[in-house]
Amino acid sequence: MGSYGRPYCRQLDVVPPFGDARVIISRVHEITLRVDNLSRRHGAFWALRDASFATSPGEILGLIGPNGSGKTTLVECVAGIQSPTSGKIFVGEKEIPPERRKEFLYLVPDGIRPWPDQTVMTVLRFIAALHRNSANALERIVQELALTPLMHSRLVELSKGEHRRVMLGIGLLTPQPILVLDEPFDGLDFRQTRDVIAVLRRHAQGGRTLFLSIHQLPDAERICDRLLLLNAGRIVGDGTLPQLQQTTGLGSGMLEDIFMALT
Amino acid sequence: MARFFRELRLLIVMDVRELLATRAYWLMLLAVSALVGQAFLSAVEFYAEASGAGGGPAALSQGLSPLEGILVPTFGAYDLAATLLFPFVVIRLIAHERQNGALWLQLQAPPIFGVTMASKGLALLLAWFVAMLPGCSALLLWHNIGGHLYPPETLGLLLGYVLRGVSAIGFCAAAAAFSTSAASAAVIALTFTIGTWALDYFAAARGGVLAVIATYTPLAALRTFERGEIQLATIGILAVVGMSGLALATTAAPSGRTLNIRMLRSTAALGAAILLCVLAARIRTSADVSENRRNSFSRTDEVTLANIGAPLSVDVFLAAEDPRLNDLERGILAKLRRVVPHLTIRYPAAGRSGLFQSAGDHYGEVWYESGGRRLMSRSTIEEVVLETVYQVTGATPPPPDNAPTYPGYPLRAHSTFAPWLFFLAWPLLIAGAWIGSRRQRVQRVG
Numbered sequence: 001m002g003s004y005g006r007p008y009c010r011q012l013d014v015v016p017p018f019g020d021a022r023v024i025i026s027r028v029h030e031i032t033l034r035v036d037n038l039s040r041r042h043g044a045f046w047a048l049r050d051a052s053f054a055t056s057p058g059e060i061l062g063l064i065g066p067n068g069s070g071k072t073t074l075v076e077c078v079a080g081i082q083s084p085t086s087g088k089i090f091v092g093e094k095e096i097p098p099e100r101r102k103e104f105l106y107l108v109p110d111g112i113r114p115w116p117d118q119t120v121m122t123v124l125r126f127i128a129a130l131h132r133n134s135a136n137a138l139e140r141i142v143q144e145l146a147l148t149p150l151m152h153s154r155l156v157e158l159s160k161g162e163h164r165r166v167m168l169g170i171g172l173l174t175p176q177p178i179l180v181l182d183e184p185f186d187g188l189d190f191r192q193t194r195d196v197i198a199v200l201r202r203h204a205q206g207g208r209t210l211f212l213s214i215h216q217l218p219d220a221e222r223i224c225d226r227l228l229l230l231n232a233g234r235i236v237g238d239g240t241l242p243q244l245q246q247t248t249g250l251g252s253g254m255l256e257d258i259f260m261a262l263t
Numbered sequence: 264m265a266r267f268f269r270e271l272r273l274l275i276v277m278d279v280r281e282l283l284a285t286r287a288y289w290l291m292l293l294a295v296s297a298l299v300g301q302a303f304l305s306a307v308e309f310y311a312e313a314s315g316a317g318g319g320p321a322a323l324s325q326g327l328s329p330l331e332g333i334l335v336p337t338f339g340a341y342d343l344a345a346t347l348l349f350p351f352v353v354i355r356l357i358a359h360e361r362q363n364g365a366l367w368l369q370l371q372a373p374p375i376f377g378v379t380m381a382s383k384g385l386a387l388l389l390a391w392f393v394a395m396l397p398g399c400s401a402l403l404l405w406h407n408i409g410g411h412l413y414p415p416e417t418l419g420l421l422l423g424y425v426l427r428g429v430s431a432i433g434f435c436a437a438a439a440a441f442s443t444s445a446a447s448a449a450v451i452a453l454t455f456t457i458g459t460w461a462l463d464y465f466a467a468a469r470g471g472v473l474a475v476i477a478t479y480t481p482l483a484a485l486r487t488f489e490r491g492e493i494q495l496a497t498i499g500i501l502a503v504v505g506m507s508g509l510a511l512a513t514t515a516a517p518s519g520r521t522l523n524i525r526m527l528r529s530t531a532a533l534g535a536a537i538l539l540c541v542l543a544a545r546i547r548t549s550a551d552v553s554e555n556r557r558n559s560f561s562r563t564d565e566v567t568l569a570n571i572g573a574p575l576s577v578d579v580f581l582a583a584e585d586p587r588l589n590d591l592e593r594g595i596l597a598k599l600r601r602v603v604p605h606l607t608i609r610y611p612a613a614g615r616s617g618l619f620q621s622a623g624d625h626y627g628e629v630w631y632e633s634g635g636r637r638l639m640s641r642s643t644i645e646e647v648v649l650e651t652v653y654q655v656t657g658a659t660p661p662p663p664d665n666a667p668t669y670p671g672y673p674l675r676a677h678s679t680f681a682p683w684l685f686f687l688a689w690p691l692l693i694a695g696a697w698i699g700s701r702r703q704r705v706q707r708v709g
Binding site: 079081083098099102106107108109111112113114115116117118122126127129130131132170174176 | 280363364
């Protein structure tokens with residue numbers, strides 16, 4: 001046990017997605033995630049209904065929807081925090097049970113405040129060491145996210161935006177080929193958002209798939225290669241911005257207009 | 264394997280950091296220091312008085328055992344800590360991580376979650392060892408003022424308190440994992456503690472199966488070690504409780520499995536734990552590590568009893584709350600169980616009330632039967648019972664044991680250093696370590 005990907009990938013006949021985080025960038029290109037008819041019901045209320053989509057390696061996929069549309073339910077079901085009422089998750093052609101999803105994807109949930117009494121340095125070093133990432137990678141991510149001045153601060157002392165950047169750092173230090181970020185720009189100001197978008201783009205260009213749940217539509221427009229529009233638990237649109245514009249007949253419409261047209 | 268230990272070390276270091284950030288732990292250390300100090304000072308004072316200090320009459324020196332007079336009262340502070348303080352430290356570590364999201368981030372890390380929980384268990388055990396340092400310093404102090412320590416019984420007592428900590432870790436970890444909040448887990452832990460007290464109470468009155476189960480409540484298990492007896496069954500059960508608690512905490516983790524599957528796995532883990540406890544309870548191997556051999560017959564009697572080949576059965580017609588049963592149980596039957604190979608003890612009147620119900624005409628009798636011979640005795644005196652056993656089994660009574668008797672260790676001494684150690688040095692050291700660990704964490708650059 002504790003295989004962390006390798007034997008399972010052999011069984012799946014796919015390239016081991018990680019193991020040594022320093023070499024994952026060259027290995028992740030073949031990992032695709034497919035979600036098939038995922039539903040989640042709370043009593044009589046369907047938080048998610050028949051959600052189906054797939055990711056492509058190295059793309060930034062945005063999950064867009066208003067508050068209460070089921071975004072968090074979807075990402076938590078995909079990551080294995082919540083158990084769906086029905087539906088399956090595939091990597092390649094193989095169905096992946098919840099306990100093995102950590103081998104392929106890593107979720108940074110929204111609203112968590114882990115290890116509040118530890119310093120940023122302690123937490124990031126811990127995550128990097130636990131995932132066998134290098135000191136160089138840690139240093140690079142710290143610089144990319146401008147975390148250097150915060151390294152000796154306790155997490156409980158950080159502002160919302162600072163804390164969000166640390167959570168992004170945690171996500172970027174993990175080696176899984178698919179990184180799921182729930183509300184990655186929440187709490188960031190305009191400049192920080194722009195910088196983080198640039199960082200995420202660089203990581204996606206390295207081959208890592210980013211699956212972002214976002215409720216700010218302008219941010220989603222700027223960063224996402226493809227968009228999933230979610231409303232009342234159902235996926236109402238799936239495509240690139242031009243494709244969605246074409247589908248809705250809104251030639252140069254903004255995402256907000258497209259979303260309104262589809263819901 | 265190297266990777267496993269590397270990951271385990273990383274997790275333990277982080278868990279220890281989290282523990283050091285927990286106010287509850289530092290407060291527990293401060294409280295333990297004061298409790299141990301007070302208990303030690305009182306024990307030394309009473310021991311000196313019993314030894315004839317202050318002009319009072321001295322007790323017989325054979326009755327002055329440091330295990331009973333000093334060690335047990337001093338370490339009694341740890342029973343209080345394990346019951347009322349340490350559970351909150353355990354719950355804080357596990358429930359807090361669940362609430363703040365750290366648990367979920369660790370669930371996605373390479374080590375299987377069982378390793379994550381094991382690391383928490385080991386970090387908490389380390390914390391418990393550290394908490395036992397004031398108690399150990401009391402032992403050194405006792406030795407320093409001329410007190411006698413018998414290593415086997417001292418180590419046996421320390422083992423008992425380590426296992427008490429292990430069982431508290433296991434139970435509280437499970438309570439924290441099954442609860443949605445730390446407060447709920449604390450309520451469960453306290454309910455369990457009160458439940459074990461109630462079990463002890465009812466078992467004392469009703470006997471039977473309840474009495475057997477009550478033998479392994481944390482309090483009763485500790486009493487075994489405090490008597491200077493080490494029972495493999497008790498060690499096994501306390502260890503199983505500790506480990507199965509961590510296993511239950513693992514199976515209950517929110518790992519994406521459906522609630523039904525988690526409940527099924529938890530039930531299986533609980534079933535396995537109960538089975539292991541039942542199996543462990545059947546182990547009869549035990550050792551009397553007390554210097555005064557309070558849990559044993561004389562060596563010559565033990566050799567004779569151990570060579571009784573025929574089955575021996577004992578029917579005790581005494582109610583559970585009858586003090587004669589307590590005398591017989593502690594003074595005779597527990598010792599017989601340790602040495603007679605084929606022994607069966609039955610309590611036909613254990614579920615009755617000795618005051619208001621009778622067990623027919625036999626109430627108060629103890630029947631001994633072996634090889635078709637039956638003898639009755641009402642005595643709870645060791646010499647009389649042994650004579651009856653030898654008669655009924657046909658064994659030849661051994662000659663008197665000429666081994667030197669327990670000399671006893673009277674000591675009329677006071678420790679002037681103890682108040683400074685427990686009420687000043689330890690608190691200052693703990694407060695200094697607390698502030699130091701906090702300062703290390705809160706430095707902010709720029």
